[in-house]
Amino acid sequence: MQKHDHSGQSALIRLENVTKSFDNTEVLKNITLSIFEGDLVSIIGPSGCGKSTLLRCINALEIIDGGSVRVADMVLDRRAGTDVSHKEIEKRAHRLRQSVGMVFQTFNLFPHKTIVENAMMAPMVVQGVNKEIAREIALRQLDKVGLKSLAERRPDQLSGGQIQRAAIARALAMSPNVMLYDEPTSALDPELVGEVLSVMRELNAEGMTQIIVTHEMQFAKDASDYIVFMDKGEIVEILAEEFMVEHPKDIRTQKFLKRIMSLGREDVTNG
Amino acid sequence: MGKKFLLWLFLLLSFFPHSLLSQSNDNNDHIITFGADARSGAPYCFADPNNPAIIKGFDVDIIHAVAEVMGKRAVFVQNSYEGLISGLGRNNYDVVIDGIVITPEHLAEVDFSTPYYVTSQTIVVPDNNKTINSLEDCRGKKVGTLTGSEAFMFLEKFGGLTVLSYEQEVSGYQDLLNGRIDAFIIDAPVAIYYVPTVKGLKIVGGAIDRLMYGIAVKKGNIVLRDELSAAIAIIKQNGKLRKILEKWKLWNKEMAELTEDRSPSETEPTEYNSFVESMNRSISFQERIDRYISFLPMFAKAAWTTIIVSLFSMIMAMSLGLILAIIRIYTPFKFIAVAYIEIIRGTPLLVQLLLIFYGLPNIGIRLDPFVAGVIGLGLNYAAFEAENYRAGLLSVPRSQYEAAKALGMTQWQALRYVILPQSVRLVIPPVTNDFISLLKDSSLVSMITIVDLTQQYNLLATTYYDYFGIGIQVALIYFIIGIPFVMLSRWAERKIGRNGLRRKKYSFNLIR
Numbered sequence: 162m163q164k165h166d167h168s169g170q171s172a173l174i175r176l177e178n179v180t181k182s183f184d185n186t187e188v189l190k191n192i193t194l195s196i197f198e199g200d201l202v203s204i205i206g207p208s209g210c211g212k213s214t215l216l217r218c219i220n221a222l223e224i225i226d227g228g229s230v231r232v233a234d235m236v237l238d239r240r241a242g243t244d245v246s247h248k249e250i251e252k253r254a255h256r257l258r259q260s261v262g263m264v265f266q267t268f269n270l271f272p273h274k275t276i277v278e279n280a281m282m283a284p285m286v287v288q289g290v291n292k293e294i295a296r297e298i299a300l301r302q303l304d305k306v307g308l309k310s311l312a313e314r315r316p317d318q319l320s321g322g323q324i325q326r327a328a329i330a331r332a333l334a335m336s337p338n339v340m341l342y343d344e345p346t347s348a349l350d351p352e353l354v355g356e357v358l359s360v361m362r363e364l365n366a367e368g369m370t371q372i373i374v375t376h377e378m379q380f381a382k383d384a385s386d387y388i389v390f391m392d393k394g395e396i397v398e399i400l401a402e403e404f405m406v407e408h409p410k411d412i413r414t415q416k417f418l419k420r421i422m423s424l425g426r427e428d429v430t431n432g
Numbered sequence: 433m434g435k436k437f438l439l440w441l442f443l444l445l446s447f448f449p450h451s452l453l454s455q456s457n458d459n460n461d462h463i464i465t466f467g468a469d470a471r472s473g474a475p476y477c478f479a480d481p482n483n484p485a486i487i488k489g490f491d492v493d494i495i496h497a498v499a500e501v502m503g504k505r506a507v508f509v510q511n512s513y514e515g516l517i518s519g520l521g522r523n524n525y526d527v528v529i530d531g532i533v534i535t536p537e538h539l540a541e542v543d544f545s546t547p548y549y550v551t552s553q554t555i556v557v558p559d560n561n562k563t564i565n566s567l568e569d570c571r572g573k574k575v576g577t578l579t580g581s582e583a584f585m586f587l588e589k590f591g592g593l594t595v596l597s598y599e600q601e602v603s604g605y606q607d608l609l610n611g612r613i614d615a616f617i618i619d620a621p622v623a624i625y626y627v628p629t630v631k632g633l634k635i636v637g638g639a640i641d642r643l644m645y646g647i648a649v650k651k652g653n654i655v656l657r658d659e660l661s662a663a664i665a666i667i668k669q670n671g672k673l674r675k676i677l678e679k680w681k682l683w684n685k686e687m688a689e690l691t692e693d694r695s696p697s698e699t700e701p702t703e704y705n706s707f708v709e710s711m712n713r714s715i716s717f718q719e720r721i722d723r724y725i726s727f728l729p730m731f732a733k734a735a736w737t738t739i740i741v742s743l744f745s746m747i748m749a750m751s752l753g754l755i756l757a758i759i760r761i762y763t764p765f766k767f768i769a770v771a772y773i774e775i776i777r778g779t780p781l782l783v784q785l786l787l788i789f790y791g792l793p794n795i796g797i798r799l800d801p802f803v804a805g806v807i808g809l810g811l812n813y814a815a816f817e818a819e820n821y822r823a824g825l826l827s828v829p830r831s832q833y834e835a836a837k838a839l840g841m842t843q844w845q846a847l848r849y850v851i852l853p854q855s856v857r858l859v860i861p862p863v864t865n866d867f868i869s870l871l872k873d874s875s876l877v878s879m880i881t882i883v884d885l886t887q888q889y890n891l892l893a894t895t896y897y898d899y900f901g902i903g904i905q906v907a908l909i910y911f912i913i914g915i916p917f918v919m920l921s922r923w924a925e926r927k928i929g930r931n932g933l934r935r936k937k938y939s940f941n942l943i944r
Binding site: 220222255258259261262263265267269270271272273282283286287331332335 | 831832834835836837838839840841842845849850853854857
């Protein structure tokens, strides 16, 4: 584990008593978490524990039911007593998404556009940047993920690892405050996982704040500032030191880690 | 893309035949426009078999003579026979002259000049018929007549026989020969012209009923009515009317009594003779081919109308269809779109067209035939295009929408830049197929006075009594017009097969 020093610094992302339900199932129960600038945080836990939902709540793809989410100076506050209209929530959620980058397990590149066009679209459409500048921005980000030479290719002409790197470049083109990754390597062939993880390591070195929902325990252990273990909609414990990963306190964490270490990655994903 | 589209539209508009847009907004004092149906057939108003571009007939000659007396020039406006009377109310033309009988029913809707011709009904039967010699003999038999004609109402009142109604007298004669009907009852002038030209028919019995033809004007237009009556009186008196009627072999004892001019005929029935001759002349194969070739300029013009009507309708259908699909999928007003689509799809296109063209004037909306045709077809096909678009929009995975949203796009931006471009490619083949259907369905606009390919076919077929040869010709023309769109559809299908659906290797879109 590598650890940043945050003494005297206030959190970049602050979740307070966040709750979220789908239909009548409570998926997130009273989550409180602070993430500081430059941190790389891994979120782990068994399927259905709410880790993906937590990620989606941070960039307001899901609107929280209670509590508050703050990213930099943008706040989505739904604590009791804060009576905000639906329209106002949508407005704030929309602003929030613009400063949070998101990478999906299923990549979700736009198949009708080339790689560079994929990365140009949001700056042009959302920020009103002109085409030349958008192209410049897009190419700079593609260069960062090592895809500048493939800029004019369409997604269906690339490998899975290349596609996911392009998706990272597309998110970076919006100059986000934080990058969120929802199981970014789960849909990749094992030999393609490394190139995506190394892009994330480089971004960490540049000081980008990143939150990753993952099953890559080795990566989580090596690269993360700390690991958040979730189960049944709650944060069970935060593993901030190397020895904590080897000797977690909570019985649920112990069980999960034992399973994930002994079984293949695929089985955990499917189980 | 928007600019290109506008340029395209502009080009189309600039090629557009303006005569179609304004059929009779003529304020020229020296012109009197008359509505008639060139498919009425001889001797009223018909395309000259020797040169189908010329419209002739005794009604045509009379209105020209009347106009001349009034110091005006008569100009012909094509209108379907059934819609002639309602066309007056719509100001499509100043007067109607097309063998219109002065009846109480007609008088309720329009005003008439004094009669310019008096005649009767006659019974036409096959040559070999021995049993029918009077109207009484027709009881218990199947009797044909023209749709909306005086004879139709007369026979309904007479009772005791089965009445079949025909759009064209030609088809009535055909059925008489085929044995589908036993007798055909029709205005004497029609019988006089067709019985000698259709082999195997004869006229039996005496005159039935008394028919007075008048020139119809819009209800309340007393000034024009009186001017016409005055002009008719003059041509009756100076012998001009008699001359015209004799030329057409239509001078009869009723007219002699009406004008009190019982002197023997002097003028040769030249028009009658030339008509009968041209109809009876058997033509060689070469002549027939030459005749079909001579139709080509007329068919080219009619085909252009068909294409333009179809293109404009399709543009409207695609735009409105997209709006409907978006309303249905993305807005809370889904029920409006659903109701529209179901109502339009659940009612016949022809009914919609007739309602728009003939029905809307009742509530004060008077549309030009071309505009009514485009709106009718456009509104109808919009319902089908909406469903095409809906299928296309829904086929784009929800994860695409989420990715756009995560990049900070609004719902509309996501739709515009991400969802729509992907769905359009999937929608091209069904939309192109629909355009081919629309091209063919556009033949229904012939029912609202537009001279499209089908209408032109009707005009020529009734003139030459040749539904077969000309029918094949016109079917071929429709087929040829459709070919580019069939090719476009094939091309689009191939292109999508190559690029659009090859996503199996890395399934971006597994999760919805």
